[in-house]
Amino acid sequence: MIVDDHTVVRAGLRALLEGEPGFDVVEETGDGRQAVRLAERLRPDVVLMDLRLSDAGAADDGFGGIEATRRITAAAPGVNVVVLTSSSGRGDVVRAVEAGARGYILKAGPPEELFRAVRAAAAGGMGLAPEAAARLVGTAADAGPVLSDREIEVVGLLAQGHSNRAIASALFLTEATVKTHLVRIYRKLGTENRAGTVSEAVRLGLLELDGQL
Structure with missing residues (x-):
């Protein structure tokens, strides 16, 4: 509608x-x-x-x-x-x-x-939209695990629903490098999949959605 x-x-x-x-x-x-x-x-x-x-x-x-x-x-x-x-x-x-x-x-x-x-x-x-995701991605201090700037960019693209290939293209990386970033992000946030990672990033304030996706 x-x-x-x-x-x-x-x-x-x-x-x-x-x-x-x-x-x-x-x-x-x-x-x-x-x-x-x-x-x-x-x-x-x-x-x-x-x-x-x-x-x-x-x-x-x-x-x-x-x-x-x-x-x-x-x-x-x-x-x-x-x-x-x-x-x-x-x-x-x-x-x-x-x-x-x-x-x-x-x-x-x-x-x-x-x-x-x-x-x-x-x-x-x-x-x-990429512009909207950029407004929501933050680096909240003392919010929990510290993600690098690149890792935060990856999480922001995850929130947009991008595949590994799309993330690699957007950040000018190889898919293997994206997978490495995801492994590190999962370990830091204690998550096991993409949806859980986005939700945990929201909860911690790394994505500033007030815990709401």
């Missing part, structure tokens, strides 16, 4: 998504309140949410994309929200994730990032 207060944007997103195999747009709206009602009734796998809705009344009571996301995730468990916005500010990213968003994608990004985020969210994962 697409939620955006610009009709032309919704039309463009619908055409883009319906042209991608495996995607079906079941509904669209430009109103945050209606989005909550539709999500409860239709239970789509993913809601693509505009961060800055300007529907009637939103300016008065703050019922924009963040509040719509919060209410959808509370009222319709299993419906995953992916925020699509032009803002990559850390505050917006954190607020969206705290509200329950399972993805954060920039409108200026390539379609492949959007498709990847929607698929990741539908599968119960987390889909973050």
Whole structure:
């Protein structure tokens, strides 16, 4: 389901998504309140949410994309929200994730990032644009095991759902080197797999999501 207060944007997103195999747009709206009602009734796998809705009344009571996301995730468990916005500010990213968003994608990004985020969210994962992940990755002092800058970059890419090959490409490393980094990260964090590593990094403050993925 697409939620955006610009009709032309919704039309463009619908055409883009319906042209991608495996995607079906079941509904669209430009109103945050209606989005909550539709999500409860239709239970789509993913809601693509505009961060800055300007529907009637939103300016008065703050019922924009963040509040719509919060209410959808509370009222319709299993419906995953992916925020699509032009803002990559850390505050917006954190607020969206705290509200329950399972993805954060920039409108200026390539379609492949959007498709990847929607698929990741539908599968119960987390889909973050590189710019959004960068805002969330930190080096919190005294938060627990100390990861190197490179290891933190690897964890940040793990949070985006990248494969070893994709991480190697993004960081200009070999896959063998990525595997070595993962072994060290697992040992430092006491984890056994990728999902557990991301969750533990969140808990320790290495990914600043307030313990929420």
